[in-house]
Amino acid sequence: MSRPELRISAPLLRRNLAAVRERIAPSTLMLVVKDDAYGHGLPWVVETADAAGVEWFGSYDVRSALDVRRVAGGVARVFAWATSTDAEIDDALVQSIDLGVGTAEYLRRIIARAAALGVVARVHLKIDTGLHRNGVLREDWDGVVADARAAERAGLLELVGVWSHIAEASDAEDDEAQAAFLDAVRVVGESGPIPAVQHLTASAASWWRPELRGTLSRIGAFCYGVRSADGPELDGIRPIAALVASVSAVSEGDAVIGIGSFDGLPSTIAGAPVGTPEGARELRRIDHTTSVVQGWPGMAIGDEVHLFGAGDHGEVSATTLAERIDTVGEEILTRLSVRVRRVVVD
Structure with a gap:
């Protein structure tokens, strides 16, 4: 990817x-x-x-x-x-x-x-x-x-x-x-x-x-599947979208992934949990075109990191990310740039 x-x-x-x-x-x-x-x-x-x-x-x-x-x-x-x-x-x-x-x-x-x-x-x-x-x-x-x-x-x-x-x-x-x-x-x-x-x-x-x-x-x-900011979870409703980026490098025990603020990822959400093959890890830093994620045992180039989604890999929802910076989940989704490829899974 x-x-x-x-x-x-x-x-x-x-x-x-x-x-x-x-x-x-x-x-x-x-x-x-x-x-x-x-x-x-x-x-x-x-x-x-x-x-x-x-x-x-x-x-x-x-x-x-x-x-x-x-x-x-x-x-x-x-x-x-x-x-x-x-x-x-x-x-x-x-x-x-x-x-x-x-x-x-x-x-x-x-x-x-x-x-x-x-x-x-x-x-x-x-x-x-x-x-x-x-x-x-x-x-x-x-x-x-x-x-x-x-x-x-x-x-x-x-x-x-x-x-x-x-x-x-x-x-x-x-x-x-x-x-x-x-x-x-x-x-x-x-x-x-x-x-x-x-x-x-x-x-x-x-x-x-x-x-x-x-x-x-x-x-x-x-x-x-985007709940209201500061609102409760919705019975029977799940987020339909997951933002995924792959590991492009391993540096000092952390994973570098191929997405950054130029792609529409707000740099101010650094510190949030994201999903990895070994569960939740901290999103340590967001740069212009890459981001740094806390490493995990056995991490390798090509591993996938879920920035937000339905929580299946330890990630949180877009709304939970939005609450960290006092906005709404829709903004996290709509600010993603065209470089983020939309892939429909059926």
Whole structure:
């Protein structure tokens, strides 16, 4: 192995998806695939999940949504919630991408582009429930809903969903967010049919707060086996990816491995345990292109070291590494460079 590898298990992804879907039922899973499926590779993740029966994908931006559409085909529902340019709106409308809308201005632009193209836009209106992450304020909600309904009557728009983000800061604050969300749904219901799609929760709240779930739950990290920072382990969920590098030299009783900070390995995680053929050893130092690992009996060039993974060789998870430097497991995965080869194991 001349280059470090991120080894990704398709069977583990399938098992995680099944476990998540069972946990959140009857809410439907929206698998979030932003940031190249959290560094795991969007095309194979979408292909695997689509074959496993996942019907909804959350892409964040339109560009990624189009990638999902190319892989999954026309039946899958794809949701993009980043405010987009007019050209991106056009692409999304032509490819039947559902759009998350958090401002009156963005809604107006979508309606205008739908009229110009002669298509119907599928829209999910977002209410600000207190996180203040791109959502319509309560005092503006009635007017935005009225505009959406007018466009619906004109045949330019289908109001298919109501959604929001919550802070997941405390149970009390999340309860307040749910109350604001349900009030927004009530207002929509007074103007016409209540949309069948309602989604408020992401990974953590979907997992632990069933009473907050809507008909749809947006879950990304947990499906890949990445638990929340400072959060408990997840029953039935395992990390699907392991970062592996081989020993390139033996120096003063320690092993030199072929991965370093230039590959996206944070130098500040030095001191963490990693997995070797003889179990856990200390990651002593991280240099630009190599790292030094505490040696073990019988070590040899070509031996494999697991920097993070499911723990089968004494290594810890990406989230456990992230907690050492006060960040989240997703960052450890998404910062890996293209020199780290992605290898899918089935």
